[in-house]
Amino acid sequence: MENNQIIVASQNPVKLQAVKNGFLLMFPESQFAWMNVEAPSGVNKQPFSDQETYLGALNRVTFIKEKYPNASYWVAIEGGIQFDPDHQMSAFAWVVIHNGANFGKARSGCFYLPSRVASLVQSGLELGEADDLVFGQVNSKQNNGAVGLLTGDVINRTTLYEQAVIMALIPFKNPHLYF
Template sequence: MSLRVAIASGNPVKRRATLEAVRVTLGYDEVDAVAVEVDSGVPHQPVGDEETLRGARNRADAALTLLPDADLWVGLEGGVVERDGALECMAWVVVIGRSGEDGQLCKGESRTATFVLPAEIAELVRAGAELGDATDQIFGDKDTKRSTGTVGPLTGGVIDRVAYYAHAMVLALVPFRNAELTFPAADKDAAPVA
Protein backbone atom coordinates (compact mmCIF):
# COMPACT_ATOMS: atom_id res chain seq x y z
CA MET A 1 0.00 0.00 0.00
CA SER A 2 1.47 3.35 -1.06
CA LEU A 3 0.58 6.94 -0.24
CA ARG A 4 1.46 10.05 -2.24
CA VAL A 5 2.19 13.12 -0.14
CA ALA A 6 2.80 16.61 -1.52
CA ILE A 7 5.04 18.54 0.86
CA ALA A 8 5.00 22.28 0.27
CA SER A 9 8.72 22.73 0.82
CA GLY A 10 12.02 21.51 -0.55
CA ASN A 11 13.56 21.57 2.94
CA PRO A 12 14.85 18.04 3.73
CA VAL A 13 13.97 18.47 7.42
CA LYS A 14 10.30 19.02 6.62
CA ARG A 15 10.35 16.05 4.23
CA ARG A 16 11.91 13.70 6.79
CA ALA A 17 9.53 14.82 9.56
CA THR A 18 6.54 14.26 7.28
CA LEU A 19 7.74 10.82 6.13
CA GLU A 20 8.43 9.63 9.68
CA ALA A 21 5.07 10.84 10.97
CA VAL A 22 3.04 9.45 8.06
CA ARG A 23 4.71 6.05 8.33
CA VAL A 24 4.19 5.60 12.06
CA THR A 25 0.79 7.30 12.32
CA LEU A 26 -0.93 5.94 9.23
CA GLY A 27 1.00 2.68 8.87
CA TYR A 28 2.30 3.18 5.33
CA ASP A 29 5.58 1.51 4.46
CA GLU A 30 5.76 3.13 1.05
CA VAL A 31 5.33 6.88 0.94
CA ASP A 32 5.96 8.82 -2.24
CA ALA A 33 6.90 12.27 -0.95
CA VAL A 34 6.88 14.96 -3.61
CA ALA A 35 8.32 18.36 -2.72
CA VAL A 36 6.58 21.32 -4.31
CA GLU A 37 8.12 24.77 -3.96
CA VAL A 38 5.43 27.31 -3.11
CA ASP A 39 5.21 30.78 -1.66
CA SER A 40 3.91 30.83 1.91
CA GLY A 41 2.30 34.23 1.46
CA VAL A 42 3.85 35.41 4.73
CA PRO A 43 7.25 36.98 5.49
CA HIS A 44 10.32 34.71 5.46
CA GLN A 45 10.30 34.98 9.25
CA PRO A 46 6.68 34.80 10.38
CA VAL A 47 5.92 36.44 13.72
CA GLY A 48 3.00 35.30 15.84
CA ASP A 49 0.64 32.35 15.78
CA GLU A 50 -1.74 33.84 13.26
CA GLU A 51 0.89 34.68 10.65
CA THR A 52 2.70 31.37 11.08
CA LEU A 53 -0.51 29.33 10.84
CA ARG A 54 -1.55 31.31 7.76
CA GLY A 55 1.79 30.42 6.14
CA ALA A 56 1.29 26.71 6.84
CA ARG A 57 -2.29 26.82 5.53
CA ASN A 58 -1.20 28.71 2.41
CA ARG A 59 1.51 26.13 1.76
CA ALA A 60 -0.89 23.17 2.11
CA ASP A 61 -3.48 24.87 -0.13
CA ALA A 62 -0.84 25.65 -2.77
CA ALA A 63 0.40 22.05 -2.71
CA LEU A 64 -3.19 20.87 -3.29
CA THR A 65 -3.50 23.22 -6.27
CA LEU A 66 -0.15 22.15 -7.77
CA LEU A 67 -0.48 18.41 -7.20
CA PRO A 68 -4.21 17.59 -6.98
CA ASP A 69 -3.67 13.85 -7.51
CA ALA A 70 -1.75 13.41 -4.21
CA ASP A 71 -3.37 11.77 -1.18
CA LEU A 72 -2.16 14.31 1.39
CA TRP A 73 -0.99 17.91 1.10
CA VAL A 74 1.30 19.22 3.83
CA GLY A 75 2.32 22.71 4.88
CA LEU A 76 4.85 23.38 7.65
CA GLU A 77 5.78 26.88 8.76
CA GLY A 78 8.23 27.82 11.47
CA GLY A 79 7.75 31.07 13.33
CA VAL A 80 8.42 33.06 16.45
CA VAL A 81 6.07 34.56 18.99
CA GLU A 82 6.56 37.27 21.60
CA ARG A 83 5.52 36.34 25.14
CA ASP A 84 6.28 38.21 28.35
CA GLY A 85 9.23 40.05 26.79
CA ALA A 86 10.81 36.88 25.42
CA LEU A 87 10.87 35.53 21.89
CA GLU A 88 9.79 31.91 21.53
CA CYS A 89 10.23 29.51 18.64
CA MET A 90 7.33 27.40 17.35
CA ALA A 91 5.87 26.00 14.13
CA TRP A 92 2.49 25.10 12.66
CA VAL A 93 1.71 21.98 10.63
CA VAL A 94 -1.33 21.72 8.34
CA VAL A 95 -2.35 18.53 6.55
CA ILE A 96 -5.16 18.36 3.98
CA GLY A 97 -6.45 15.02 2.76
CA ARG A 98 -9.47 12.91 1.98
CA SER A 99 -11.25 11.20 4.81
CA GLY A 100 -14.45 9.31 5.50
CA GLU A 101 -16.52 7.21 3.15
CA ASP A 102 -17.36 10.13 0.87
CA GLY A 103 -13.69 11.10 0.48
CA GLN A 104 -14.38 14.74 1.25
CA LEU A 105 -11.39 16.97 1.96
CA CYS A 106 -10.62 17.56 5.61
CA LYS A 107 -7.69 19.07 7.45
CA GLY A 108 -5.60 18.49 10.51
CA GLU A 109 -3.63 21.24 12.19
CA SER A 110 -1.18 21.18 15.06
CA ARG A 111 1.37 23.45 16.66
CA THR A 112 4.75 22.37 17.95
CA ALA A 113 5.92 22.93 21.48
CA THR A 114 7.60 26.27 22.14
CA PHE A 115 10.95 27.17 23.60
CA VAL A 116 12.48 30.48 24.58
CA LEU A 117 15.23 31.83 22.38
CA PRO A 118 18.36 33.26 24.00
CA ALA A 119 18.64 37.04 23.86
CA GLU A 120 21.53 36.83 21.37
CA ILE A 121 19.34 35.06 18.78
CA ALA A 122 16.17 36.99 19.67
CA GLU A 123 17.90 40.35 19.10
CA LEU A 124 19.00 39.31 15.60
CA VAL A 125 15.52 38.05 14.73
CA ARG A 126 13.88 41.21 16.04
CA ALA A 127 16.34 43.18 13.88
CA GLY A 128 15.08 41.34 10.77
CA ALA A 129 17.18 38.17 10.51
CA GLU A 130 15.56 34.81 9.80
CA LEU A 131 15.78 32.46 12.78
CA GLY A 132 18.04 30.00 10.92
CA ASP A 133 20.45 32.73 9.88
CA ALA A 134 20.53 34.11 13.43
CA THR A 135 21.21 30.62 14.78
CA ASP A 136 24.02 30.11 12.27
CA GLN A 137 25.59 33.40 13.27
CA ILE A 138 25.46 32.75 17.02
CA PHE A 139 26.61 29.12 16.86
CA GLY A 140 29.03 29.49 13.94
CA ASP A 141 27.08 26.92 11.95
CA LYS A 142 25.86 26.86 8.37
CA ASP A 143 22.31 26.22 7.09
CA THR A 144 20.91 24.86 10.38
CA LYS A 145 17.37 25.37 9.08
CA ARG A 146 18.02 22.46 6.71
CA SER A 147 19.52 20.24 9.42
CA THR A 148 19.34 20.53 13.23
CA GLY A 149 17.35 23.75 13.35
CA THR A 150 17.68 26.13 16.28
CA VAL A 151 16.36 23.49 18.65
CA GLY A 152 19.34 21.21 17.91
CA PRO A 153 22.18 23.30 19.30
CA LEU A 154 20.03 24.71 22.10
CA THR A 155 19.19 21.19 23.38
CA GLY A 156 22.67 19.82 22.79
CA GLY A 157 21.29 17.55 20.07
CA VAL A 158 18.66 15.91 22.29
CA ILE A 159 15.92 17.20 19.97
CA ASP A 160 16.62 18.13 16.36
CA ARG A 161 14.33 19.92 13.93
CA VAL A 162 13.03 16.66 12.42
CA ALA A 163 11.86 15.36 15.81
CA TYR A 164 10.52 18.81 16.70
CA TYR A 165 8.30 18.89 13.59
CA ALA A 166 7.43 15.17 13.55
CA HIS A 167 5.58 15.33 16.87
CA ALA A 168 3.25 18.08 15.61
CA MET A 169 2.89 16.25 12.28
CA VAL A 170 1.65 13.13 14.08
CA LEU A 171 -0.98 15.25 15.82
CA ALA A 172 -2.02 16.93 12.56
CA LEU A 173 -2.59 13.45 11.10
CA VAL A 174 -5.18 12.55 13.77
CA PRO A 175 -8.17 13.11 11.40
CA PHE A 176 -6.70 10.70 8.86
CA ARG A 177 -5.96 8.00 11.41
CA ASN A 178 -9.52 8.30 12.73
CA ALA A 179 -11.51 8.61 9.50
CA GLU A 180 -14.65 7.22 11.16
CA LEU A 181 -14.89 10.36 13.33
CA THR A 182 -15.92 13.89 12.32
CA PHE A 183 -13.24 16.53 11.83
CA PRO A 184 -13.25 20.03 10.25
CA ALA A 185 -13.59 20.20 6.50
CA ALA A 186 -10.62 21.63 4.58
CA ASP A 187 -12.84 24.28 3.02
CA LYS A 188 -14.40 26.39 5.77
CA ASP A 189 -17.58 26.70 3.66
CA ALA A 190 -17.90 22.93 3.22
CA ALA A 191 -19.86 20.62 5.49
CA PRO A 192 -17.91 18.73 8.19
CA VAL A 193 -16.42 15.39 7.21
CA ALA A 194 -18.18 12.46 8.88
Protein backbone atom coordinates in the same frame (compact mmCIF):
# COMPACT_ATOMS: atom_id res chain seq x y z
CA MET B 1 -4.13 4.07 3.15
CA GLU B 2 -2.23 2.38 0.35
CA ASN B 3 0.05 3.80 -2.33
CA ASN B 4 -0.61 7.37 -1.32
CA GLN B 5 1.15 10.26 -2.96
CA ILE B 6 2.22 12.85 -0.40
CA ILE B 7 3.17 16.33 -1.60
CA VAL B 8 5.30 18.28 0.88
CA ALA B 9 5.46 22.06 0.47
CA SER B 10 9.19 22.45 1.08
CA GLN B 11 12.60 21.69 -0.38
CA ASN B 12 14.02 21.55 3.15
CA PRO B 13 15.18 17.97 3.85
CA VAL B 14 14.38 18.37 7.56
CA LYS B 15 10.71 19.05 6.83
CA LEU B 16 10.49 16.21 4.31
CA GLN B 17 12.02 13.77 6.80
CA ALA B 18 9.64 14.90 9.56
CA VAL B 19 6.66 14.31 7.26
CA LYS B 20 7.96 10.89 6.20
CA ASN B 21 8.58 9.86 9.80
CA GLY B 22 5.15 11.01 10.93
CA PHE B 23 3.24 9.23 8.15
CA LEU B 24 5.25 6.02 8.53
CA LEU B 25 4.72 5.95 12.29
CA MET B 26 0.99 6.63 12.04
CA PHE B 27 0.34 4.35 9.04
CA PRO B 28 3.04 1.64 9.10
CA GLU B 29 0.97 -0.68 6.90
CA SER B 30 0.76 1.86 4.07
CA GLN B 31 3.00 2.67 1.15
CA PHE B 32 3.76 6.22 0.14
CA ALA B 33 5.29 8.10 -2.74
CA TRP B 34 6.89 11.39 -1.70
CA MET B 35 7.33 14.61 -3.60
CA ASN B 36 8.65 17.85 -2.16
CA VAL B 37 8.12 21.14 -3.97
CA GLU B 38 8.58 24.84 -3.35
CA ALA B 39 5.42 26.68 -2.38
CA PRO B 40 4.89 30.33 -1.45
CA SER B 41 3.71 31.02 2.08
CA GLY B 42 2.13 34.39 1.33
CA VAL B 43 3.43 35.66 4.68
CA ASN B 44 6.67 37.24 5.85
CA LYS B 45 9.84 35.20 5.34
CA GLN B 46 10.00 35.00 9.14
CA PRO B 47 6.44 34.83 10.50
CA PHE B 48 6.09 36.81 13.73
CA SER B 49 2.91 35.43 15.28
CA ASP B 50 0.96 32.25 15.81
CA GLN B 51 -1.69 33.39 13.34
CA GLU B 52 0.79 34.41 10.63
CA THR B 53 2.68 31.12 10.99
CA TYR B 54 -0.52 29.07 10.71
CA LEU B 55 -1.60 31.12 7.68
CA GLY B 56 1.76 30.46 6.01
CA ALA B 57 1.29 26.69 6.36
CA LEU B 58 -2.31 26.88 5.16
CA ASN B 59 -1.32 28.99 2.13
CA ARG B 60 1.40 26.52 1.18
CA VAL B 61 -1.04 23.59 1.36
CA THR B 62 -3.58 25.49 -0.74
CA PHE B 63 -0.93 26.26 -3.37
CA ILE B 64 0.37 22.70 -3.71
CA LYS B 65 -3.15 21.26 -3.76
CA GLU B 66 -4.00 23.48 -6.73
CA LYS B 67 -0.72 22.64 -8.49
CA TYR B 68 -0.85 18.86 -7.79
CA PRO B 69 -4.58 18.06 -7.51
CA ASN B 70 -4.22 14.26 -7.82
CA ALA B 71 -2.18 13.67 -4.68
CA SER B 72 -3.58 11.87 -1.64
CA TYR B 73 -2.24 14.34 0.93
CA TRP B 74 -0.75 17.81 0.85
CA VAL B 75 1.45 18.82 3.78
CA ALA B 76 3.08 22.07 4.89
CA ILE B 77 5.20 22.97 7.88
CA GLU B 78 5.74 26.63 8.73
CA GLY B 79 8.14 27.71 11.45
CA GLY B 80 7.44 30.92 13.31
CA ILE B 81 8.21 33.02 16.32
CA GLN B 82 6.23 35.18 18.69
CA PHE B 83 6.59 37.17 21.86
CA ASP B 84 4.96 36.09 25.09
CA PRO B 85 3.36 38.58 27.54
CA ASP B 86 6.81 39.06 29.16
CA HIS B 87 8.25 40.02 25.73
CA GLN B 88 10.39 36.89 25.44
CA MET B 89 10.67 35.36 21.98
CA SER B 90 9.63 31.76 21.44
CA ALA B 91 9.87 29.53 18.36
CA PHE B 92 7.40 26.89 17.14
CA ALA B 93 5.87 25.50 13.96
CA TRP B 94 2.46 24.82 12.47
CA VAL B 95 1.68 21.72 10.41
CA VAL B 96 -1.31 21.66 8.07
CA ILE B 97 -2.32 18.47 6.23
CA HIS B 98 -5.16 18.23 3.71
CA ASN B 99 -6.54 15.12 2.02
CA GLY B 100 -8.97 16.83 -0.32
CA ALA B 101 -11.88 16.54 2.09
CA ASN B 102 -10.52 17.28 5.56
CA PHE B 103 -7.73 19.12 7.31
CA GLY B 104 -5.42 17.99 10.08
CA LYS B 105 -3.65 20.76 11.97
CA ALA B 106 -1.20 20.84 14.85
CA ARG B 107 1.25 23.21 16.47
CA SER B 108 4.61 22.00 17.70
CA GLY B 109 5.88 22.59 21.17
CA CYS B 110 7.53 25.96 21.64
CA PHE B 111 10.85 26.91 23.15
CA TYR B 112 12.41 30.22 24.11
CA LEU B 113 15.26 31.78 22.21
CA PRO B 114 18.39 33.28 23.77
CA SER B 115 18.42 37.07 23.81
CA ARG B 116 21.30 37.25 21.29
CA VAL B 117 19.32 35.19 18.79
CA ALA B 118 16.09 37.09 19.50
CA SER B 119 17.83 40.45 18.95
CA LEU B 120 19.14 39.34 15.56
CA VAL B 121 15.69 38.10 14.53
CA GLN B 122 14.15 41.39 15.64
CA SER B 123 16.71 43.21 13.49
CA GLY B 124 15.42 41.37 10.40
CA LEU B 125 17.26 38.06 10.15
CA GLU B 126 15.46 34.75 9.79
CA LEU B 127 15.82 32.49 12.81
CA GLY B 128 18.14 30.10 10.94
CA GLU B 129 20.42 32.95 9.89
CA ALA B 130 20.55 34.26 13.47
CA ASP B 131 21.34 30.77 14.78
CA ASP B 132 24.17 30.40 12.29
CA LEU B 133 25.73 33.68 13.46
CA VAL B 134 25.36 33.04 17.18
CA PHE B 135 26.34 29.36 17.14
CA GLY B 136 28.93 29.50 14.33
CA GLN B 137 26.98 27.11 12.11
CA VAL B 138 26.20 26.94 8.39
CA ASN B 139 22.63 26.32 7.21
CA SER B 140 21.42 25.04 10.59
CA LYS B 141 17.80 25.34 9.45
CA GLN B 142 18.39 22.37 7.15
CA ASN B 143 20.03 20.42 9.96
CA ASN B 144 19.30 20.41 13.68
CA GLY B 145 17.85 23.94 13.88
CA ALA B 146 17.67 26.23 16.88
CA VAL B 147 16.08 23.56 19.06
CA GLY B 148 18.87 21.10 18.28
CA LEU B 149 21.56 23.68 18.94
CA LEU B 150 19.96 24.63 22.26
CA THR B 151 19.26 21.07 23.49
CA GLY B 152 22.46 19.45 22.28
CA ASP B 153 20.33 17.51 19.79
CA VAL B 154 18.20 15.87 22.47
CA ILE B 155 15.39 17.35 20.36
CA ASN B 156 16.27 18.49 16.85
CA ARG B 157 14.24 20.25 14.20
CA THR B 158 13.16 16.96 12.61
CA THR B 159 11.86 15.44 15.86
CA LEU B 160 10.13 18.70 16.86
CA TYR B 161 8.28 18.78 13.54
CA GLU B 162 7.67 15.02 13.50
CA GLN B 163 5.55 15.20 16.64
CA ALA B 164 3.43 17.98 15.14
CA VAL B 165 2.99 15.94 11.93
CA ILE B 166 1.81 12.98 14.00
CA MET B 167 -0.68 15.16 15.88
CA ALA B 168 -1.95 16.68 12.62
CA LEU B 169 -2.57 13.13 11.35
CA ILE B 170 -4.86 12.23 14.26
CA PRO B 171 -8.08 13.04 12.34
CA PHE B 172 -6.94 10.83 9.44
CA LYS B 173 -6.05 7.96 11.78
CA ASN B 174 -9.46 8.28 13.49
CA PRO B 175 -11.91 9.54 10.86
CA HIS B 176 -14.87 7.97 12.66
CA LEU B 177 -14.21 10.25 15.64
CA TYR B 178 -13.67 13.51 13.75
CA PHE B 179 -15.73 13.70 10.57
